[in-house]
Amino acid sequence: MQVTMIVNGDEVTREIEARLLLVHFLRDVLGLTGTHWGCDTSNCGTCVVWIDGRPVKSCTVLAAMAGGHEVSTVESLARGGELDPVQRGFMECHGLQCGFCTPGMMMTARALLNENPDPSPDEIREAISGQICRCTGYATIVRSVRWAAAYEAGDQAAADAVAEPEPGSIAEPVAGGAQ
Missing domain, CATH: 1.10.150.120 ([2Fe-2S]-binding domain)
Structure with missing residues (x-):
C-alpha cells in the first residue's frame, strides 16, 4: 500500500506493507534512526514520537495509521543548528x-x-x-x-x-x- 505523511516537516510517500510499524518505517524506510526501538509492547517508551503534536509510542502504531498526519521525531527538535x-x-x-x-x-x-x-x-x-x-x-x-x-x-x-x-x-x- 502507499502511505503519505509529513515527517519532520517534509512530505514523504512510500510503498509499504500494511503491517509495518511506524517505528520501523521511520528507522528502516526513512533512515531516521534517532527513534529507538526497544520492546514492541509499549512498555519502554524509547520509541516515542509525535503524531500531530501528541506523543505516541511508535511501536504500537502502524505506519499506515500515520498516513495523512504530521509525524515528528527527535531529529526535529534542533532548529537552525541550535539544540532545543x-x-x-x-x-x-x-x-x-x-x-x-x-x-x-x-x-x-x-x-x-x-x-x-x-x-x-x-x-x-x-x-x-x-x-x-x-x-x-x-x-x-x-x-x-x-x-x-x-x-x-x-x-x-x-x-x-x-x-x-x-x-x-x-x-x-x-x-x-x-x-
Whole structure:
C-alpha cells in the first residue's frame, strides 16, 4: 500500500506493507534512526514520537495509521543548528547515560513543556512515567527538564541552580571516585 505523511516537516510517500510499524518505517524506510526501538509492547517508551503534536509510542502504531498526519521525531527538535532547550538540559544536567531511552524522554519532555512551561518535579515524573530508564534513576532526567523550563523562561540563574545537584544527592559526584 502507499502511505503519505509529513515527517519532520517534509512530505514523504512510500510503498509499504500494511503491517509495518511506524517505528520501523521511520528507522528502516526513512533512515531516521534517532527513534529507538526497544520492546514492541509499549512498555519502554524509547520509541516515542509525535503524531500531530501528541506523543505516541511508535511501536504500537502502524505506519499506515500515520498516513495523512504530521509525524515528528527527535531529529526535529534542533532548529537552525541550535539544540532545543530540552536537548541542552539533558547535556547540562547529565540526563542521559547510555542514551537509549533519551530520544523518547526528550520527545515526551518537549511535549510536556509545550503544554506546561513550568512543571513541578512530580508533574515531570508523571509525564515520563510511561518510559523506562535503566541507567539514571530519573533524578537527572527530572533536573534536565526543570533546567529546560527555567532556561526557556529566561531565568538563567534558576537554570544554573538546577544544574548543580543538591549536596548529598545521588546526582552529586562522590569525592575521589566515580559517580
